[in-house]
Amino acid sequence: MTPPESPTRPLTLSERLANIRQASNLSFPAAAEDASAREFAFCAADFERVRKLIYDKAGISLTSAKQDMVYSRLARRLRVTGMKSFGQYLDNLEFSRGAAEWEGFINALTTNLTSFFREPHHFPLLAQYLREVAAKRKQINIWCCAASTGEEPYSIAITAADCLPGGGQQVSVVCSDLDTSVLATAEKGEYAADRVEKIPPEQLKRYFSKGATPTGDIYSVKPELRRMLSFRRINLLDPVWPVRGPLDVIFCRNVMIYFDKPTQYKILARFAPMLQPDGRLFAGHSESFLHAVDLFHSLGKTVYALAAKRG
Ligand SMILES: C[S@@+](CC[C@H](N)C(=O)[O-])C[C@H]1O[C@@H](n2cnc3c(N)ncnc32)[C@H](O)[C@@H]1O
Structure with missing residues (x-):
């Protein structure tokens, strides 16, 4: 409770701010x-x-x-x-x-919040798309361009390994981020027990080896999954991105929200020519690219395909 005001006592800074806030509703x-x-x-x-x-x-x-x-x-x-x-x-x-x-x-x-199978509705859609593409192309290229600590690209790799015959050997996932420290964690591929809770037990067993440390269990990504991934630092603002197209899928989730619309548009305009004509762009739940309808059209659930006629 606010103490009763004494006419003789000068107001403290926080009291003055509280008064201004109350008066101006700021x-x-x-x-x-x-x-x-x-x-x-x-x-x-x-x-x-x-x-x-x-x-x-x-x-x-x-x-x-x-x-x-x-x-x-x-x-x-x-x-x-x-x-x-x-x-x-x-x-x-x-x-x-x-x-x-x-x-x-x-x-x-940078803000690096992420988790395994975050926004889970995307992964069955990814699996369906990968099955279709595997029937047409021998090599499947995916770029996860804001990979943070790696949970997202490993979720992509698990999905590919599970849904494709041969365990997704034909899939390559480039994992990049601007932040070098999160990228180092991603490359290490070791996660504490609370980080892997969202991975179904069967997949956890299949794709991770469990080890013990003095601070608790640690789960390391198995080599057969890790070999699908490569890691590099890429700033989406850089004039050149060291990623070879054509790409089948771009995962660009929960990073565009940090950019203003003109920056988003410039990046989307550079993604478009890197994608296969039937490629897919996966965005984050609060990211909408309605300002770039000349480049991408929505397939629903924040998945995008190239616009039919790109200008
Ligand atoms: C909130 S995390 C999202 C991680 C993951 N994509 C997901 O959805 O769970 C945003 C990531 O974008 C990265 N980032 C921010 N600005 C970037 C830029 N200019 N180029 C590349 N990555 C950037 C941050 O370092 C951070 O790891």
Whole structure:
């Protein structure tokens, strides 16, 4: 409960913010109220600078609501790099020649939430499509372009191995991400027990070996599954993508939401010529490409095919 107001006591910062919020019905990020308790000063200009840098480097659009998140993630980088203020950290990032910190900065600001068989409705659709394609083509090429820690591309590989004769030997899955640390986890292919809960027991047994560590069981992807995958760091903003087409399937799920519409369109315009004429693009549940109907048309359930007439 708010303490009764004393006419003699000056209002604290959080009380003043609460009053302004009440008066204007605005929602302030919680962090603004705790700003005085922060280890490093973080002003609006610092946030604007971060916002511009990550947009230019990775296409990620940060709304003002992300100030708190940006502070806590980058405060860790300040500590690691021994910087005394956000200004010093960002100057070092921008103006030091060959600043090695770009990787740390980008990795800190990406959001990597993922899981095995996330958005499960996609996997039977993928299986059906792969069976059709396997009857027509000897080699099937898939690009999972925001692979995060690997749960998504391994789910794709499990689906292919299960639905195709010969265990999906003809399938190759390129797994890429901008963030080098999640990609290293993906390449390692080892997951704690709570991460593999969504994998049906039979598939878990078939495609993973169980090992014990002092902190609990660990599940490692078996070599027959892993050999379908290759890993590389790719920024979707880069002018060249080291991925060879034609591709049968592109998985680009839950990454476009971080980009603005013009950036999304540019990426979609580059995906289109890489796909086979009957190829498929799988998007995330909240991603719609209605602004790119000249490039892709929806088949429902956030699966897309090439538009009949591309301009
Ligand atoms: C929320 S995760 C989605 C992971 C997975 N696709 C899924 O749906 O479960 C978003 C991923 O996109 C990656 N990402 C963000 N910006 C990127 C960019 N410009 N190029 C490539 N990957 C990017 C992040 O590093 C992160 O791992």
